[in-house]
Amino acid sequence: MAGRTAVGLLGADDPAPVGLFNAAGASPFLLIGDHAGSAVPAALGDLGLAAPDRGRHIAIDIGVHGLGHALATLIDAPFLHQYYSRLVIDCNRDPEQAEAIPPLSDGSRVSGNEGLDATARAARVAAIHAPYHAAIAATIAARRAAGRATILLSLHSFTPVMDGIARPWDVGVLHWLGRTDFAQAMLDALRADAALTVGDNQPYQMDATDHTVPRHAFPHQLPYAEMPYAEIEVRQDLIGDVTDQHIWAQRLAQAAQSAADHIGYGSNVAVKGL
Numbered sequence: 657m658a659g660r661t662a663v664g665l666l667g668a669d670d671p672a673p674v675g676l677f678n679a680a681g682a683s684p685f686l687l688i689g690d691h692a693g694s695a696v697p698a699a700l701g702d703l704g705l706a707a708p709d710r711g712r713h714i715a716i717d718i719g720v721h722g723l724g725h726a727l728a729t730l731i732d733a734p735f736l737h738q739y740y741s742r743l744v745i746d747c748n749r750d751p752e753q754a755e756a757i758p759p760l761s762d763g764s765r766v767s768g769n770e771g772l773d774a775t776a777r778a779a780r781v782a783a784i785h786a787p788y789h790a791a792i793a794a795t796i797a798a799r800r801a802a803g804r805a806t807i808l809l810s811l812h813s814f815t816p817v818m819d820g821i822a823r824p825w826d827v828g829v830l831h832w833l834g835r836t837d838f839a840q841a842m843l844d845a846l847r848a849d850a851a852l853t854v855g856d857n858q859p860y861q862m863d864a865t866d867h868t869v870p871r872h873a874f875p876h877q878l879p880y881a882e883m884p885y886a887e888i889e890v891r892q893d894l895i896g897d898v899t900d901q902h903i904w905a906q907r908l909a910q911a912a913q914s915a916a917d918h919i920g921y922g923s924n925v926a927v928k929g930l
Contacts, residue, residue, distance in 0.1 A: 664783075665779045671739045678729065685912065686733060690810065703767070716742065719813050722895070745757055747788050751786075814828070829855070832863060842886045
């Protein structure tokens with residue numbers, strides 16, 4: 657396949673690997689979207705996938721792009737997100753791991769990811785994965801240099817059914833090591849709404865397979881200071897259109913404001929329209 661061994665993977669007409677909305681946002685929050693995009697570099701064609709597969713959850717976290725922009729506006733936060741599909745390279749996985757470029761995903765064969773040599777894998781890391789994480793690191797470093805606190809809020813979405821099993825949660829809050837106080841406060845704030853079914857490390861548990869939050873928020877990853885964080889998973893059928901994305905942005909904005917207040921970061925959080 658064209659582009660498999662290309663060093664300069666992205667062409668002039670390909671989008672940049674990093675999107676940044678509301679860069680000057682004044683709140684403590686930094687929103688990130690590892691799987692917000694579905695683009696594929698022109699050099700990689702369609703990765704051997706039909707169009708319906710390229711729109712499935714295997715390729716993109718459905719609803720996160722719109723949710724992130726709406727939430728960023730409400731809480732006046734930057735939203736830094738990936739434009740490329742997780743099937744090109746998964747920015748929430750260690751690029752050294754095979755699962756970062758999967759040849760099979762939820763039953764769908766990704767033939768464009770089969771048999772890649774080290775050069776082809778390195779091209780995807782250099783063009784997409786590395787710039788994305790460099791942008792997160794640079795944003796955090798600039799905030800620290802300016803004396804600004806940061807709460808890292810990672811946005812994801814999940815399927816209503818997986819492997820034939822229905823998932824009852826409306827939203828999940830994921831956490832693991834480091835400063836989990838914000839995540840716990842987010843859990844409490846979301847659970848205050850009796851209409852919501854809220855998962856604690858459900859439908860996924862944050863662990864060593866996660867890459868972005870541990871890399872940028874955990875204390876052992878110098879030179880970054882330990883920072884409050886949470887990874888939010890919203891069920892995809894609840895954020896499938898613009899109206900629902902705005903409803904969920906309001907819910908998450910209120911919960912995030914409450915959680916930030918709880919841990920002492922709320923003095924400059926003002927949720928617009930609330």
